[in-house]
Each structure stands twice: as structure tokens, then as C-alpha cells.
Amino acid sequence: MVMSLQTVPDLDLESALKALASERRLLILAWLKDVETNFPPQEHGDPVEHGACNNFIGDKLGVSQPAVSRHMKVLEDADLVISSRRKGWVYYRRNEAALASLATRISEI
Amino acid sequence: MVMSLQTVPDLDLESALKALASERRLLILAWLKDVETNFPPQEHGDPVEHGACNNFIGDKLGVSQPAVSRHMKVLEDADLVISSRRKGWVYYRRNEAALASLATRISEI
DNA sequence: GAACGACTTAACGGATTAGTTATATGGTCA
DNA sequence: TGACCATATAACTAATCCGTTAAGTCGTTC
Numbered sequence: 001m002v003m004s005l006q007t008v009p010d011l012d013l014e015s016a017l018k019a020l021a022s023e024r025r026l027l028i029l030a031w032l033k034d035v036e037t038n039f040p041p042q043e044h045g046d047p048v049e050h051g052a053c054n055n056f057i058g059d060k061l062g063v064s065q066p067a068v069s070r071h072m073k074v075l076e077d078a079d080l081v082i083s084s085r086r087k088g089w090v091y092y093r094r095n096e097a098a099l100a101s102l103a104t105r106i107s108e109i
Numbered sequence: 110m111v112m113s114l115q116t117v118p119d120l121d122l123e124s125a126l127k128a129l130a131s132e133r134r135l136l137i138l139a140w141l142k143d144v145e146t147n148f149p150p151q152e153h154g155d156p157v158e159h160g161a162c163n164n165f166i167g168d169k170l171g172v173s174q175p176a177v178s179r180h181m182k183v184l185e186d187a188d189l190v191i192s193s194r195r196k197g198w199v200y201y202r203r204n205e206a207a208l209a210s211l212a213t214r215i216s217e218i
Numbered sequence: 219g220a221a222c223g224a225c226t227t228a229a230c231g232g233a234t235t236a237g238t239t240a241t242a243t244g245g246t247c248a
Numbered sequence: 249t250g251a252c253c254a255t256a257t258a259a260c261t262a263a264t265c266c267g268t269t270a271a272g273t274c275g276t277t278c
Contacts, residue, residue: 014132020218021126022266029218055224067267069226088224088275103216109129109138109208131236164254176237178256183235197245197254 011079016102019078025071028057029080032094044087051081051093120188125211128187134180137166138189141203151198159193160202 019025031038035047039056058068072092075081080099081092128134140147141160148161148169167177181201184190189208190201 014130014135017126017130020215021123021130023123024266026123026218053224063266064268065225066227066269070266073226085225085275090225099218100216103212103218106129106215107209107212109135109212133236162254172236173238174255175239175257179236182256194245194255199255 011098011101011105013102013105016078016080016098017106019074019080020102022071022074024061024063025075028061028071028075029094029099031057031060032081032092035093042089042091044089049093050084050086050091053089053091055089057092120207120210120214122211122214125187125189125207126215128183128189129211131180131183133170133172134184137170137180137184138203138208140166140169141190141201144202151200158202159195159200160190162198162200164198166201 020029032051035052039047039052039060041047042053042056054068054072055065057072058065061068061071072081072083072090076083076092080095080102082095084091084093129138144161148165151162151165163177163181164174166181167174170177170180181190181192181199185192185201189204189211191204193200193202
């Protein structure tokens with residue numbers, strides 16, 4: 001797949017908007033802006049490089065683990081976060097390129 | 110209520126996102142960018158000043174009249190469109206200030 | 219290889235959303 | 249005033265969303 005430096009052409013506007021249209025998921029994205037501040041220290045997975053792990057997000061969100069899993073799947077399916085698996089944990093970080101592209105697309109609505 | 114020239118401070122991000130997270134409503138907003146091109150001529154209500162009337166939007170959308178009414182209510186409740194009543198018809202136009210403000214808010218997510 | 223732990227999937231229930239048709243409501247105009 | 253017409257509301261149904269608990273999967277680690 002080819003993409004330019006500025007945009008993420010195959011970003012699905014409607015699914016991205018649906019993913020954002022949730023207070024909990026907006027919270028998660030806000031927390032992921034500063035993983036070191038918003039989450040406890042992690043043994044594996046650098047907070048800046050890999051993000052925060054599913055488990056910690058769930059603790060902070062105050063919902064069950066399956067609920068977090070699904071929220072993160074919605075965000076990942078919409079390409080707004082990127083996951084990486086390390087030593088049994090799943091870490092999520094923001095997809096800044098897609099988020100920037102989404103903002104541009106919305107400015108054209 | 111005081112608002113600056115640039116932003117709409119009381120814009121409810123979540124309800125605006127929920128309002129946008131619908132293919133039909135995205136279509137409506139796109140059509141309202143150019144009412145003269147996208148809708149038949151109207152007797153009352155200037156297309157540029159007042160927008161398009163509920164009835165025409167429904168025809169174009171291909172759903173029942175109550176369905177349009179509710180879509181427009183969602184958009185209006187989210188402050189993304191502005192309605193004006195004239196001679197029994199309701200016209201809707203885009204709220205460009207709110208849409209611009211929303212784009213800014215989303216660029217900060 | 220067996221136990222453990224993080225995550226996923228399944229199954230269920232309640233709330234919301236989106237469509238329909240039928241029925242008000244209410245302003246316009248003869 | 250009375251008929252008409254655009255819109256709004258009501259009532260209902262189907263689909264989706266979001267939470268839960270329980271069970272399954274799979275890699276880690278001892």
C-alpha cells in the first residue's frame with residue numbers, strides 16, 4: 001500500500017468517527033498522549049515507543065477486561081491506534097498519522 | 110453566552126461526533142455545502158441564506174419523512190446545522206462556525 | 219510440560235439507534 | 249373558518265452497542 005507523507009488515504013471516515021464517538025474511547029486516546037504520566041510503570045514495553053498495555057487501560061477506565069479489549073479493537077480497526085505484543089502483554093499507542101489525517105478530513109466535511 | 114470569533118466553546122464534542130458518525134448525515138452535510146446544485150429550486154427560502162428544506166432532503170436521501178426529521182434533529186441538537194422556518198417549511202443550513210470549531214477540537218484529540 | 223496470566227471469544231441482557239407506518243400539530247391560504 | 253400540507257410525535261420492530269460473567273487460547277516461565 002502506498003501512502004503519502006501527509007495523509008492516510010484509506011482511512012475510513014465513518015468508522016473513524018464511530019470509533020471517536022464514545023466518551024470512553026476519547027478518554028483512552030487522551031491518556032495515550034502521555035503514557036508515562038497516565039499509567040503505572042511497565043516492566044516490558046517502553047511507554048513512549050509501545051504505549052500502554054490493555055490491562056492498565058482497563059484498570060484506569062474502570063471496566064472489565066473484555067470491555068477494554070473491545071474498545072481497543074474498535075480503535076485499532078479504525079486505524080486510530082497501533083498495537084504491539086510483547087511478552088504476553090498487548091501495548092497500544094496512538095496512530096498520530098491517522099489522527100492527523102482524520103482531522104484534515106473532518107475539516108473538509 | 111459569550112463566544113470568540115474562532116471557536117464555539119460549548120460545542121459538545123461527543124454529541125457532535127455521534128452526529129457525524131452516520132453515512133446519511135455525512136451525505137446531508139455534504140449536500141448542504143451547495144444547496145443550489147444539490148436540490149431543486151425552492152419557492153420560499155433562499156438556498157444560500159436558509160439552506161434546503163426538510164422535504165427535499167428526505168426525497169434525496171430516500172427515507173421516510175420522519176426519518177429525515179430525526180436526522181436533522183440530531184444534527185441540529187449537535188449544533189452542526191441551523192434551522193429556519195418559513196411559510197410552513199423548515200430550512201436547514203450548515204453551521205460553518207461550529208463545523209470549523211469541531212475540526213479544531215478534533216485536531217487536538 | 220504444566221501452571222499461570224493476559225488477552226480473546228462467547229453468550230447474554232439492557233440501552234440506544236434507525237427505520238417504518240400511523241397519528242397529531244400547526245401554520246398557510248382560499 | 250376550514251382544508252391542506254409540511255413537519256413533529258408516537259408506537260413498534262430490527263439491528264447495533266456496551267456492559268457483564270464464563271470459558272477458551274496462547275505465550276511465558278518455572
